[in-house]
Amino acid sequence: MINDFFNLIFPRLCCGCRSALLKNEQIICISCVVGLPKTGFHKDKENPVNKVFWGRVDVEMATSFYFFSKKSKVQNLLHHLKYKGVKEVGFVLGELFGFELNESEFYKDIDFIIPVPLHKNKLKRRGYNQSEWIAFGLSKSMSIPVNTNSLYRKSDSETQTKKSRYNRWENVGEIFGVSNNEIEGKRILLVDDVVTTGATIEACTQVLLQKNCKVLVATIAYA
């Protein structure tokens, strides 16, 4: 009753389409959940996200949940996740994504889910790592533990991931590092919000490969 009253005055809005959420909806409305543009890439190794890494770095499999386009609902969701403090968007999308990955023959026998880490300065500014919240959602639906204490980011600079696209061999370990032996030889699901050039994921994967890991990749959106 009181909740209904507050909803009337301050309606909770869907982070995808801005329509008022129904009582049983959280963060994202049902019509967004049903209608967002899924890629279906997790079923096919010859998908465009996986191909981003071919000839660059030994990623076992890569996929994205949704297609990204400008001014789309997917963009709205990522905007809320990254810039408006609604970290729960990551959890909800991660959980939904996990149900799909559970149906994929390629995403099996994974030991740890590892979110792409933020540098500690950026983490302080944003207050949370958006990819970590995606990882928590994936962890729930896939029943795989999240590891956030092994892979870390050394460099604060965004431009450095771009540089590494061209000088990648010299730069292995320059941007990311591994701080303990917990993930040695493990099968890792590396998680990020968006894949575009693949440079960040490539840099992470390089250091994980040095620890004899197998690396699979999952991102919410493919731009």
Ligand SMILES: [Zn+2]
């Ligand atoms: Zn919606």
